[in-house]
Amino acid sequence: MKITSIHDILTRDDQETFDAEELHGMDAPHAYHINYFNKGFAKFKFDAKSLKVFENDLHKVESSMSRKQIFNIMYDMLKTNDLSGAQLLQICKSQLVSETATDVLGDVLRFVVPSVIKSYIPLENYESSHHDIFECFLNVLSSGKIVDKSTQHLILDAVLTSARNEDHIKDIVKWFETGFVHDTKGNKMAEHEVSLKHKHSIIKRVYSSIEMKTEDKEALFKQLEALDKSDWITDSK
Numbered sequence: 065m066k067i068t069s070i071h072d073i074l075t076r077d078d079q080e081t082f083d084a085e086e087l088h089g090m091d092a093p094h095a096y097h098i099n100y101f102n103k104g105f106a107k108f109k110f111d112a113k114s115l116k117v118f119e120n121d122l123h124k125v126e127s128s129m130s131r132k133q134i135f136n137i138m139y140d141m142l143k144t145n146d147l148s149g150a151q152l153l154q155i156c157k158s159q160l161v162s163e164t165a166t167d168v169l170g171d172v173l174r175f176v177v178p179s180v181i182k183s184y185i186p187l188e189n190y191e192s193s194h195h196d197i198f199e200c201f202l203n204v205l206s207s208g209k210i211v212d213k214s215t216q217h218l219i220l221d222a223v224l225t226s227a228r229n230e231d232h233i234k235d236i237v238k239w240f241e242t243g244f245v246h247d248t249k250g251n252k253m254a255e256h257e258v259s260l261k262h263k264h265s266i267i268k269r270v271y272s273s274i275e276m277k278t279e280d281k282e283a284l285f286k287q288l289e290a291l292d293k294s295d296w297i298t299d300s301k
Contacts, residue, residue, distance in 0.1 A: 065094060065095070065121065065124045065125050065126060066126050067097065067100065067126075067127075067130075068093060069090075069093075070100060071084060071086055071087060075104065075106055094117055095110075095113065095114035095117035095118065096110070096111060096114045097114075097125075097130060097134070098110065098137070099133070099137070100130070102129075102133055107140065107144065108137050108140065109137070109140070109141045109144070109146050110134075110137065110138070110141070115138075115147075118134055118138070118155070119151075119154075119155050119158070120158070122134060122135075122155065122159045123159045123162035123163055128165035128167055128168050129167070131163070131165065131168050132165075132167055132168045132171050132172075135156075135168065135171060135172055135176055136171065136176075138152055138155065139152065139175075139176050139179070139180075142180065142184055148184070149180050149181075149183075149184025149185045150185065150189070152176070152180055152184070153177070153180050153181070153185065153193060153196075153197075156172055156176065156177055156180070156197075156200075157196060157197065157200045160172060160200065160201070160204060161200065161203060161204055161207070163204070164209050164210060166212055166214070166215045166218075169210075169215055169218060169219065170215075170218060173201070173218055173219065173221070173222040174218075177197060177222070178225070181193050181194065181197070190228075191228055191229055194226040194227075194228040194229070195226075195228070195229055195232065197222070197226040198223055198226040198227055198228075198232050199248055201219050201222045201223045201226065202223050202245075202247065202248055203247075203248060204219055205219045205220060205223065205245065205253075205256065206247040206248070206253055216256065217259070220245065220256070220262055221262075221265070223245075224236060224262060224265040224266060224269060225265075227266075227269045228269075228272070230273060230274070230275045230276075233269055233270060233272075233273045233276065236266045236269060236270075237266070237270060237276075237284065239258050239266065240258065240263055240266045240267075240270075240284060240287075243257060243258050244256060244257055244258060245257075245258060260291060260292055260296075261296075263288055263291065263292075264288065264292075264296050264299070267284060267285055267288050270284055
């Protein structure tokens with residue numbers, strides 16, 4: 065999707081809506097990208113039609129800066145109850161599978177998704193939400209679309225953070241033992257080695273397991289100790 069025309073509107077702090085006379089008589093666009101240059105100082109929210117478009121086609125917006133800004137506006141709408149946590153999480157899951165821009169992925173993976181799950185998803189949906197995010201981000205990683213190494217690292221961080229159920233913990237233990245990430249079908253991804261930092265992250269998730277035996281957890285930790293003598297070991301205990 066491309067920007068077809070740009071219009072400036074002067075806002076006031078005592079007025080919620082505005083009449084843009086220059087738009088009278090024009091064909092309605094596919095969607096409105098409000099605060100396009102990110103210069104406005106106000107609370108912005110999308111109309112229902114534009115929001116529906118972004119729910120399905122946000123990844124088609126040409127500019128990565130615009131995509132990131134749209135995600136941030138939707139997050140603001142969440143905080144003012146103009147959008148539900150489940151709705152925003154679904155948008156993230158459906159649109160990030162096609163996202164390749166580091167700045168967009170960085171914002172959404174580091175801030176938007178964790179905040180949504182932590183504060184705006186009902187407790188009974190907490191585990192299932194992490195389950196879906198684990199699968200979604202792992203699919204993004206295995207798609208081959210992300211070639212930047214730092215972005216791959218960031219995505220794997222998000223995958224490991226979302227390993228909250230027993231099946232996924234078993235999956236990441238396999239990664240620890242083989243030294244490679246595996247896709248959702250269990251296939252080894254030879255291009256994605258598990259770094260020492262990520263092995264520490266795996267051990268932390270392992271110790272959250274309810275089903276895994278204590279002696280198995282300790283055995284994995286001893287393997288990590290054999291690999292790393294740094295201060296990271298103290299943090300991972």
